[in-house]
Amino acid sequence: MSSSVIEVQQALGDLPGWRHADDPRPAIARSLAFADFNAAWGFMNRVALKAETMDHHPEWSNVYNRVEVLLTTHDAGGVTQKDLDLARFIDSIAGDAK
Numbered sequence: 349m350s351s352s353v354i355e356v357q358q359a360l361g362d363l364p365g366w367r368h369a370d371d372p373r374p375a376i377a378r379s380l381a382f383a384d385f386n387a388a389w390g391f392m393n394r395v396a397l398k399a400e401t402m403d404h405h406p407e408w409s410n411v412y413n414r415v416e417v418l419l420t421t422h423d424a425g426g427v428t429q430k431d432l433d434l435a436r437f438i439d440s441i442a443g444d445a446k
């Protein structure tokens with residue numbers, strides 16, 4: 349069973365650095381720039397392990413030091429508490445990423 353959809357604008361009030369995106373379903377997104385590829389990949393590894401324990405996975409891409417992350421809950425057709433929890437985890441380990 350999936351949790352219920354949250355209004356994106358409401359969710360973003362609590363998540364500076366994140367923006368509204370459409371995936372095409374409602375989503376939240378953050379762009380991160382690290383010092384180099386090594387730092388970006390280390391970040392992605394930590395997020396991947398967390399995502400697996402949550403059974404909730406990001407849509408993302410990486411080019412050298414940059415990581416684009418988009419969070420949405422496919423089952424629910426929009427943003428849910430799981431996306432907010434994963435966003436907060438990402439913020440907590442993003443360090444000095446810009």
Ligand code: H2B
Pocket residue numbers: 403404405406419420421422423424
């Ligand atoms: N991740 C995300 N972002 N949304 C989902 O609906 C989702 C997921 N569903 N990871 C999970 C896996 C589901 O497909 C499995 C079967 O539990």
